[in-house]
Amino acid sequence: xxxxxxxxxxxxxxxxxxxxxxxxxxxxxxxxxxxxxxxxxxxxxxxxxxxxxxxxxxxxxxxxxxxxxxxxxxxxxxxxxxxxxxxxxxxxxxxxxxxxxxxxxxxxxxxxxxxxxxxxxxxxxxxxxxxxxxxxxxxxxxxxxxxxxxxxxxxxxxxxxxxxxxxxxxxxxxxxxxxxxxxxxxxxxxxxxxxxxxxxxxxxxxxxxxxxxxxxxxxxxxxxxxxxxxxxxxxxxxxxxxxxxxxxxxxxxxxxxxxxxxxxxxxxxxxxxxxxxxxxxxxxxxxxxxxxxxxxxxxxxxxxxxxxxxxxxxxxxxxxxxxxxxxxxxxxxxxxxxxxxxxxxxxxxxxxxxxxxxxxxxxxxxxxxxxxxxxxxxxxxxxxxxxxxxxxxxxxxxxxxxxxxxxxxxxxxxxxxxxxxxxxxxxxxxxxxxxxxxxxxxxxxxxxxxxxxxxxxxxxxxxxxxxxxxxxxxxxxxxxxxxxxxxxxxxxxxxxxxxxxxxxxxxxxxxxxxxxxxxxxxxxxxxxxxxxxxxxxxxxxxxxxxxxxxxxxxxxxxxxxxxxxxxxxxxxxxxxxxxxxxxxxxxxxxxxxxxxxxxxxxxxxxxxxxxxxxxxxxxxxxxxxxxx
Ligand code: OXD
Ligand code: MN
Numbered sequence: 001x002x003x004x005x006x007x008x009x010x011x012x013x014x015x016x017x018x019x020x021x022x023x024x025x026x027x028x029x030x031x032x033x034x035x036x037x038x039x040x041x042x043x044x045x046x047x048x049x050x051x052x053x054x055x056x057x058x059x060x061x062x063x064x065x066x067x068x069x070x071x072x073x074x075x076x077x078x079x080x081x082x083x084x085x086x087x088x089x090x091x092x093x094x095x096x097x098x099x100x101x102x103x104x105x106x107x108x109x110x111x112x113x114x115x116x117x118x119x120x121x122x123x124x125x126x127x128x129x130x131x132x133x134x135x136x137x138x139x140x141x142x143x144x145x146x147x148x149x150x151x152x153x154x155x156x157x158x159x160x161x162x163x164x165x166x167x168x169x170x171x172x173x174x175x176x177x178x179x180x181x182x183x184x185x186x187x188x189x190x191x192x193x194x195x196x197x198x199x200x201x202x203x204x205x206x207x208x209x210x211x212x213x214x215x216x217x218x219x220x221x222x223x224x225x226x227x228x229x230x231x232x233x234x235x236x237x238x239x240x241x242x243x244x245x246x247x248x249x250x251x252x253x254x255x256x257x258x259x260x261x262x263x264x265x266x267x268x269x270x271x272x273x274x275x276x277x278x279x280x281x282x283x284x285x286x287x288x289x290x291x292x293x294x295x296x297x298x299x300x301x302x303x304x305x306x307x308x309x310x311x312x313x314x315x316x317x318x319x320x321x322x323x324x325x326x327x328x329x330x331x332x333x334x335x336x337x338x339x340x341x342x343x344x345x346x347x348x349x350x351x352x353x354x355x356x357x358x359x360x361x362x363x364x365x366x367x368x369x370x371x372x373x374x375x376x377x378x379x380x381x382x383x384x385x386x387x388x389x390x391x392x393x394x395x396x397x398x399x400x401x402x403x404x405x406x407x408x409x410x411x412x413x414x415x416x417x418x419x420x421x422x423x424x425x426x427x428x429x430x431x432x433x434x435x436x437x438x439x440x441x442x443x444x445x446x447x448x449x450x451x452x453x454x455x456x457x458x459x460x461x462x463x464x465x466x467x468x469x470x471x472x473x474x475x476x477x478x479x480x481x482x483x484x485x486x487x488x489x490x491x492x493x494x495x496x497x498x499x500x501x502x503x504x505x506x507x508x509x510x511x512x513x514x515x516x517x518x519x520x521x522x523x524x525x526x527x528x529x530x531x532x533x534x535x536x537x538x539x540x541x542x543x544x545x546x547x548x549x550x551x552x553x554x555x556x557x558x559x560x561x562x563x564x565x566x567x568x569x570x571x572x573x574x575x576x577x578x579x580x581x582x583x584x585x586x587x588x589x590x591x592x593x594x595x596x597x598x599x600x601x602x603x604x605x606x607x608x609x610x611x612x613x614x615x616x617x618x619x620x621x622x623x624x625x626x627x628x
Contacts, residue, residue: 018048025050027136027173031183032153036134039155039189044125045132051162052136052172056352059166063159070360072367075350078360079160081225083387084200086357087407088227088234088488092207095239095491097214104493105604106483112212119208119219123191126221127157135162136176136185137169137232139241139324143427146251146309149244150324151176152186154231161190161229163354167411168327169232186240188218188231198222211235213243213491226329226356226409237307237324238489246492246500251311255485257286258303258323260421260430261541265297270545273308273321274436274517275485277466281438281519282306282485283330284534287342289419291535293572300538301421302342303430304414305330310432310504317509322429328417332358332408334371339534343410345418353412357386359403369404376403434544435505437464438517439479444590445518447531447583448540449560450547456560457514458501459615462494462605463598464516479594481601495607502609513548516560517541521583530579539568557586558622588626595620 018040022033027050040048051059060077063069072078095107096115103109133156140150153176156162165171176185198206200222207222218235220228227234241253255275262269276282286305290298304323313320328346332355335343347353358369363382370376376391377383383391386405394401414420423430437460439445451457465479481487483494490497505511517540519533543563546552554561562584575583595616602608602616 021048022050025134025173026177027134028177029179029182029185032136032176032185035153035187036155040132042120043123043127043132043157043189043191045127045157046129047131048134049131050134050136050173051166053166053170054172056163056166059159059163060352063163066159068160069163069354070362070365072355072360072365073349076347076353076355076367078355078358078367080386080388081357082195085195085223085225086405087225089200089207089209089223090488092205092222093209093488094211095243096210096212099214102213102492104490104497106487106490106494107492112215115208115210116212116219119210119221122193122206122208122221123189123219126191126193130157131159132157133159133162135165135171135232136173137165137171138175139169139232139237140309140322141425141427142170144322144429145427146311146322146324147427148180148184149241149248149251151179151184152188152232152236154188154190156190156229158190158192158224158229160354161224164226164230164329164411165232167352167354167413168230168325168329170326186216186218186236188220188236190220190229190231192224192229193222195222195224209235211239211243211491213240214247216240216244226411230329233307233325233329234489238486239491241309241324242486242489243491245309246496249500249503251309252501252504253307253309255306255489256308256321257282257305258308258321258430259286259288260301260303261538261545262299262301263297264299270433271303271321271430272434272436272541273310273432274434274438275461275464276438277440277464277480277482277485277487280440280466281533283328283343284340285537287340287346287417287419288537289342289535290538291572294538294569298538298542300419302417302419303421303424312504312507313428318431319505319508319512320429321432322427323414323424325414327411327413329409329411332369332372332404332410333406335369336372339371342418346412346416347410351412351416353410353416355408355410357405357408359383359385359391369408370402370406432512433548434513434515434541435461436515436517436541436544437461437484438519439464439466440520441467441479441518442520442522443524444587444594445516445521446562446586447519447521448515448517448544449557449562450544450554451514451516451560453615454502454505454511454514455611455615456619458498458505459612459619460514460516461501462498462612463601478597493607494605495609498605498612499607499609502611513544515544523579530575530583532574536573536575539570539573543568558588558619558626559586559591562586586626588623591623592627595623
C-alpha cells in the first residue's frame with residue numbers, strides 16, 4: 001500500500017519508537033511532542049499516528065476496509081454511530097476553571113481541581129489496543145490576526161473522528177510547528193470509551209465533556225458523536241475561544257452564521273453574521289440563494305454556517321469576522337432542493353462528504369433522510385434505517401418511525417459549497433455591516449426589527465430564544481432562552497459576557513446595525529406560515545442594509561425599526577398583503593407578557609451592565625406607553 005504506517009512501538013508500549021513516529025511525521029514542536037508522549041502513555045494506546053489533510057484518502061480506504069464507513073456513491077461515505085450516541089449531551093458538558101467566580105448560569109461550571117482527576121482517571125488505559133490519532137489543526141484561515149488562539153492538537157482514538165476533523169478544520173503539522181509561542185495551543189484529548197457500557201442518560205452516566213478553559217485543555221470521554229468528539233469545532237471553536245476572547249479582551253467567539261451579499265450593479269458587498277437557536281434555520285439562511293426575481297441583481301455568498309470570531313481592526317476601526325471552521329457539519333433532516341439546494345450541491349458526488357445516521361441503501365448505496373423528498377423511496381429493497389435495521393423487516397410500531405435519526409448529519413468541506421465566497425480563506429476576515437438574531441416564534445416577533453443602539457442590540461441577543469414545543473419542553477408560547485444562541489457553549493458568566501460584547505463592538509468606529517428576524521410567524525386561525533421564507537429571506541436583509549446606509553427610514557416601534565410595506569422589495573414574492581401587514585405589526589400586549597419573562601431571565605445574570613438593564617427598561621416603558 002502506498003502509505004507509511006507509523007507504528008509507535010510494540011503493543012501497549014509506546015516508547016522510543018514514538019520519537020521515530022513523530023520525527024517521520026515532521027512534528028517538531030517540543031511541547032506538542034511532550035503532550036503526545038504523556039497522553040499516549042496515559043490512555044495506553046498501542047499505536048500513534050500523526051495525521052494531516054493529505055492522509056484523507058488513505059484513512060478513507062482503511063475505514064472502508066474496516067467497515068467503519070460504507071460507500072455512498074462516488075466520493076461519498078456513510079457511517080452509523082452507536083444508537084445511544086447521536087447528539088451533544090448538555091448535562092454532561094462542563095466548563096471547569098480554578099476560579100469559582102467563572103461560574104455562570106449556563107456554563108455548568110465546576111472546579112478544575114475536581115474535574116481534571118476525575119476525567120483523567122476515566123481515560124487511563126481506556127485506549128488500550130487502539131491507535132491514537134494526533135490531529136494538529138488550525139481553527140482559522142491562515143494568516144488571521146486571531147491565529148494565536150486558533151492552534152490546537154486533538155488526540156483521538158477514533159478514526160472516523162479523524163476523518164471528520166480533516167473536513168472541519170485545517171489539519172497538519174505545519175499548523176503547530178512554527179507557533180510564535182510553541183506552548184500556546186489548545187490541548188484536546190478525546191477518548192471514545194466503551195460506548196455500550198457508559199450508562200448514557202442514566203444516573204450512572206460515565207461520560208464527561210470538560211473544557212478546562214483557563215488551562216486551554218479539553219478532555220472529552222465517552223462519545224464518538226461529532227458535537228462531542230470534534231474538539232476543534234465546538235469545544236475549541238466556541239467554548240474555549242469565547243473564554244480566550246474574554247480573557248484576552250481581544251475578540252468574541254459566537255455560534256453565528258456568516259454571509260456576504262453583493263449588489264452586482266454597483267459591485268458593493270455587505271457582510272452579515274448572526275445567531276439562531278437550533279432548528280431556527282441558520283444553515284438554510286447561511287446557504288441561501290437570491291430569489292429568482294432578484295438574482296440578476298444580487299448574489300449571496302457563503303462564509304460559514306455555525307461559528308464566527310469577531311474583532312475590531314485597529315487600522316480602520318471596523319468589526320471583522322472569520323469563520324474559524326473549514327467545513328460544514330450540517331443537519332440532514334429537511335434538506336432538499338427547496339429548503340437548501342446549496343447544501344445538496346455541497347454533498348454531491350466527489351465531494352468526500354461523510355453522512356452520519358441517515359438511512360442507507362446497501363444495494364444502490366444511496367442515502368435518504370426525512371424531508372429529502374416528500375415521501376420515502378417507494379422501493380424498500382436494500383434500505384436500512386439509521387440503526388441498521390432493514391426497513392422491509394419493520395413491524396408493528398416500527399413502521400411509522402423515521403428512517404434517519406433527526407440529528408443525522410452531513411460533513412463536507414467549505415470548498416464544496418457551490419456559493420462559497422471567493423475570499424473565504426482571507427485571514428483578515430470580512431467587515432461586518434449587520435448582526436442579526438432570530439428565533440422561531442409563531443406570534444409577536446415581526447419579520448424584522450432593527451436596532452441602531454448597541455446596548456439594545458446586545459440586549460436583544462441576550463434575550464434570544466426559541467419557542468418551546470408543546471408539552472415536553474416547556475410552557476406553550478414561552479421561550480426557551482438561548483442567549484446569543486450560545487446557551488450550550490457559554491464558558492464564562494453572562495454579566496461579563498454582555499460587558500465584553502459592549503466593549504468589543506463599542507470599540508468599533510463603524511458599528512454594525514443589529515436586527516431581530518423571524519421567518520416563522522403563523523396565522524393563528526389556520527396555522528399557515530405568513531412569510532414564504534428561504535430565498536425570500538434576502539428581502540428583509542436588503543432592507544436592513546439600506547436602513548444602515550440611510551436609504552430607507554422604516555417605522556420606529558417600541559421594539560425597534562420595522563420596514564414599511566413599500567420599503568421592502570417584494571418583486572416576485574408570493575406573500576399575501578394581509579399577511580404582510582401582520583408581519584410588520586407589533587402586538588404590544590403580547591410583547592408586554594414577554595417583557596416579564598425577560599426580566600426574570602436577566603435577573604439571574606450577576607453583574608449585568610447597567611446599559612443592558614437601561615435598554616430593557618426603555619423597551620418596557622415604550623411598550624407600556626403604546627399599550628395605554
Ligand atoms: C450544534 C452543531 O450542535 O453545530 O450546534 O452541531
Ligand atoms: Mn451549531
